[in-house]
Amino acid sequence: MIILDTLKLALRALLRNRMRTFLTMLGIIIGISSVIIMMSLGSSLTSVMSDTFSSMGTNSISVSGKWEREGGYWRQLHEMDVADINALREGCSRVALITPVVVTSSPLVFGNNSHSGRIEGGSEEHLRINNIAVERGTMFDSADVMSFAKVCVIGQTVAEHLFTDGEDPIGQTVRCGNVPVTVIGVLQHREKKFGYDFDDLVVMPYTTVMKRFTGNDYFDYINIICNNPADIDYTAIEIEQIMHITHGLTPEEPVDVSIDIQSETMEQLSNILSIVVLVLSIIAGISLLVGGIGIMNIMYVTVTERTREIGLRKAIGARRSNIMLQFLTESVVLSLTGGLLGILFGLGIYALAAALIEQLPFALNVGAILISFAVCTAVGLFFGWYPARRAADLDPIQALRYE
Amino acid sequence: MNTIEIQHLQRHFTVGDETVRALDDVSFSIAPGEFVSIMGTSGSGKSTLLNILGCLDTPTSGSYRLDGEDVQTMDDNQLASIRNRKIGFVFQSYNLLPRTTALENVELPLFYNRHVSPRERTERAKEALRLVGLESRMQHTSAQLSGGQQQRVAIARALVNDPVLILADEATGNLDTRTSYEIMALFQDLHAQGKTIAFVTHEPDIAAFTTRIIRLRDGHIVEDVPNTPISATQTLQAL
Known part of the structure; x- marks a missing residue:
């Protein structure tokens, strides 16, 4: 018997009991849509996370003053300053770079255009540390930092908002608050992540930001870079000891700074993610199992209902393998159709979620779809096997007499 | 060569610790x-004989030769193929597939014959x-056919593979007298065209047509x- 005929036969048998077929497929539909949602969610979150963190660098440590809640207000226990930088430069033994970061915001004006931008004040190494490249122009150098130079490097969003007439931003002077600042470079475009626009950024020497904008003599945080990622944990301990001593804390007092290791944060996040994926996998596994048992049950019912048909088919020349193939095809078609609906349903839910949550990118996970089809075929074969074998093993004489 | 040659055929069943000799040394051709x-x-053994003649069952001993082929030594697949x-x-009871057209029912045996193309299948079923x-x-x-028509479809299904033997099992048992005679008239037609027919029945008035x-x-x-x-046709006219 030709494959196409078998397939037609299976479809017809399944369409004969539409409601029953649909209810049987429900378990598979739920299972497969969980697989799809889980894998899409997992892969897009993982890619977002690793992109975000690789742009921050995994061998960096950031040190900032600890925040504490006090009488309904948040208060910073310590403000990082030049003394901290000097202490760390002196005390840390395995460190390549120590650089301060100041963050503020200010309106930017060029001609009739204005834009409110995030301003990061850093050293001449700021872009290198954060893995950002300059597309055109140059980054400021150490001389600019030393001389409080009024220069900046801008992201593409800022450039688009300020220079609407196609002017070359390089060399233009924009008003940043009350300060005229010369644009010396434009940053390379970076993809949005979690709805966050990395291109909405102005980078200036931290000295300029502190003197002209914040007016403070402290930094928001200090970035510490190790050349060798293996030195990170050691350095973190060193930093804690140095801060403890230089801030004059007693041994009983906890240190007043937060020491954040990027790779550790990433590890924690991916741990949470893998728990989510595990829970969804268990749901998917259980519903696929239940769905498979449902298929098995309904296939047994079908075989019993069609005992006479099976008897007749054998009497007129169907071999054991023909009957086996007929019922296996039916169970595989059943689970594959369920799988297809599950894929559509899962993608629908995921697309809806991606549309509602701006931070969640929608990505078609081809691997998940292929795996779903494979799993469905396996479920159909596995749970259809025994009913099909029972059908194939029927004695035609008995089956023809079955009432 | 005979279509059927049966020699010293035995078919025993074991029920509990008793052996039932359903067929005991049967020979005919x-x-x-x-x-x-x-x-x-x-209880006479005619159903057992029918099953063996139809290659649905194999004898305990003795030989059954169908169209020159020894059936008693065949395995399941060979039996399916010879059927x-x-x-x-x-x-x-006709045993037509429900919710399936007459044409598709008649095509059914040809599904299991690899050498018949879909087009040839339909042509032969129509014929x-x-x-x-x-x-x-x-x-x-x-469901849209009368009992007599359903049995005609079943007969067409039996003819479609051009068999050497048509085996009818109480084929008029579910039909009224007039329709039974119509079916017997059809069998007599087929016989006149040279078909070999074995008709299992317990009704003497049906056997009278053979x-x-x-x-x-x-x-x-x-x-x-x-x-x-x-003549079934004449009997019908006399009714």
């Missing part, structure tokens, strides 16, 4: 073109339906006589 009725009461190529079954006078009912499902009567009792052949058949 059927030549091509014969229209034989196999008669007997229930498919050499035998056409007609059952008492078989013409032969039983149902060319106008090809697209009707079983050319030879084999009577079974307790697993033995008690009578095997030629018969001058009466």
Whole structure:
């Protein structure tokens, strides 16, 4: 018997009991849509996370003053300053770079255009540390930092908002608050992540930001870079000891700074993610199992209902393998159709979620779809096997007499 | 060469610790073109004989040769294949597939014959339906056909693979007298065209339409006589 005929036969048998077929497929539909949602969610979150963190660098440590809640207000226990930088430069033994970061915001004006931008004040190494490249122009150098130079490097969003007439931003002077600042470079475009626009950024020497904008003599945080990622944990301990001593804390007092290791944060996040994926996998596994048992049950019912048909088919020349193939095809078609609906349903839910949550990118996970089809075929074969074998093993004489 | 040659055929069943001799040393042969009725009461062994003749069952001992092939040594697949190529079954309860058209029902045996293309399948099924006078009912499902028409579809299904033997099992058992005679008239037509038919029945008035009567009792052949058949068509007209 030709494959196409078998397939037609299976479809017809399944369409004969539409409601029953649909209810049987429900378990598979739920299972497969969980697989799809889980894998899409997992892969897009993982890619977002690793992109975000690789742009921050995994061998960096950031040190900032600890925040504490006090009488309904948040208060910073310590403000990082030049003394901290000097202490760390002196005390840390395995460190390549120590650089301060100041963050503020200010309106930017060029001609009739204005834009409110995030301003990061850093050293001449700021872009290198954060893995950002300059597309055109140059980054400021150490001389600019030393001389409080009024220069900046801008992201593409800022450039688009300020220079609407196609002017070359390089060399233009924009008003940043009350300060005229010369644009010396434009940053390379970076993809949005979690709805966050990395291109909405102005980078200036931290000295300029502190003197002209914040007016403070402290930094928001200090970035510490190790050349060798293996030195990170050691350095973190060193930093804690140095801060403890230089801030004059007693041994009983906890240190007043937060020491954040990027790779550790990433590890924690991916741990949470893998728990989510595990829970969804268990749901998917259980519903696929239940769905498979449902298929098995309904296939047994079908075989019993069609005992006479099976008897007749054998009497007129169907071999054991023909009957086996007929019922296996039916169970595989059943689970594959369920799988297809599950894929559509899962993608629908995921697309809806991606549309509602701006931070969640929608990505078609081809691997998940292929795996779903494979799993469905396996479920159909596995749970259809025994009913099909029972059908194939029927004695035609008995089956023809079955009432 | 005879269509059927049976020699010293035995078929024993073990029920509990007792051996039932359903068929005990049965020998006969059927030549091509014969229209034989196999008669007997229930328990006479005629169903067992039918199953063996139809290659659904194999004998405990003795030999069964169908169209020159030794059946008693065949395995399941060979039996399926010989049923498919050499035998056409007609059952008492028609055994048509529900919600399936007459044409598709008749095509069914050819599904299991690899050498028949889909196009040839349909052509041969149409031809078989013409032969039983149902060319106008090809697209009707079983539910839309009368009992007599359903049995005609079943006969067309038995003819479609051009078998060496048509095996009918109480084929008129579910039909009223008039329709039974119509079906017998059809069988007589087929016989006239040279088909070999073995007709299992317990009704003497049905056996009267055949050319030879084999009577079974307790697993033995008690009578095997030629018969001058009466014409089913004339009997119908007399009704």
